[in-house]
Amino acid sequence: MMAEFLTQLANLISGSISAIKILCDQNNTPFPELDAPSFSPNSEAFRSYPEAAEAAKVAAAACLQLAAALVPPTDFVNHELIGVYKPVALRVCLEANVTEILREAGPEGLHANDIAGKCSLEPLKLGRNLRYLAAHHCYREISPNVFTNNRISSAMDTGKSVKDLKANPDSKYENCGFAAVCSHRLDFELKLGAVAWEALNDAEYGFSNEPDKTIFSKGFQTDLPFYQFLEQPSQRYRRHRFGYAMQGAAALEPSEMILKALDWNSLPDSAEVVDVGGGLGTATMPLVQKYPNLTAIIQDLPNVIEEGKKLWITKMPAALAAGRVRFEVHDFLSPQPIKDANVFLVKQILHNWPVGYTTRILRHLREAAQPNTLLVVIENITPYACRIPSGTVDNMTGAVDVKPAPEPLLSNYGGLSGTVYGMDMTMMWCFNAQEFTILQLKEILENTGWQLTRCTLIDARDNFLRSIVAVPI
Structure with a gap:
């Protein structure tokens, strides 16, 4: 039974990859390379063909399920436990403008010491965050301690110069929808995740169905609902970033x-x-x-x-x-x-x-x-x-x-x-x-x-x- 289950998953992966290749060849549409130094919606053109998009979805889902079946349960749970470091490392690189620094460095990449010098972080600590992400296919380590962007890390690029980002940090996420979404979620949800269990296990917060008694309320120690909290003068930066994030999310929705x-x-x-x-x-x-x-x-x-x-x-x-x-x-x-x-x-x-x-x-x-x-x-x-x-x-x-x-x-x-x-x-x-x-x-x-x-x-x-x-x- 187990062998049949694994074979079914393997067949889904093989058949889906073949379908993608045929559709890309027939429509003269390239499949984007993971190691490509930049990302743009145009690089995802193959997904405009519904059959190709579905095949990619099936293959990726089968790969994830195959990994869950093959990895020892304790290792699988441990991977989930240490996965908390992934969003932490993403936030470090996002707020330190690492993607923009590497974009300006070009395909040859940049040593962790030089990246750290441009964003005023300790080199060894920054390098370890980058290596952790590179192990999960976000950024590439092309030689020891030398990193460059790939298609995934480039998705966080604001498109702005490092000089402009340093000169105008408050407007970093203006007109940068996806990066703004990333920054908002990495800021709020990391903090809320730290108190989620305590809130859910609390007789007052855990059973509340009111918008002013939430995990957010407990995490930020406020009696204000989310949107009223953002309206406070002290939350100006978060409020503007949230607005940019929502504008970006709306812009991604097809107008029709x-x-x-x-x-x-x-x-x-x-x-x-x-x-x-x-x-x-x-x-x-x-x-x-x-x-x-x-x-x-x-x-x-x-x-x-x-x-x-x-x-x-x-x-x-x-x-x-x-x-x-x-x-x-x-x-x-x-x-x-x-x-x-x-x-x-x-x-x-x-x-x-x-x-x-x-x-x-x-x-x-x-x-x-x-x-x-x-x-x-x-x-x-x-x-x-x-x-x-x-x-x-x-x-x-x-x-x-x-x-x-x-x-x-x-x-x-x-x-x-x-x-x-x-x-x-x-x-x-x-x-x-x-x-x-x-x-x-x-x-x-x-x-x-x-x-x-x-x-x-x-x-x-x-x-x-x-x-x-x-x-x-």
């Missing part, structure tokens, strides 16, 4: 993603789409561009609304002037004032709130809904680590396209699903909230008067971000 969230042509002429907690209205901008008969009403708090108006005056002033876009001050934890909406759009809002608050948001929308009102929720859907029993999902109204990985892989592709589970942990730590499984979301919708009718993948880059369409019960 919202167009896949619903059959917008099915709406009546002059339909009203209410973007609940819509921020600056960037999500609805493609809708207004493509469907001139739609009216978008963007709701958020006063300071956000003012910034949104400025953006639309710059980007789409005619739509604003014609009333095709309206801004309305509204707190979504309060009763919904619009009673004749065709669509309530709730994009990546629910995952920031504990279940009690999520229930309140959805119930307010249900109370304001007409019989033909549609609810469109855009959220990450967390896959189970097991295969859902037959009929559990199929019996839902509509098509819920949760695609499992091929046997004998874990149905969620194992460690390759780490991003969505990491986001789920972040929501728990910072907000007592969560990224929902499909069955959890179905239950919450039903408890607030909505029936799930469709769950559709809208971002081809992963299998998590989905549009959930519901109708009043």
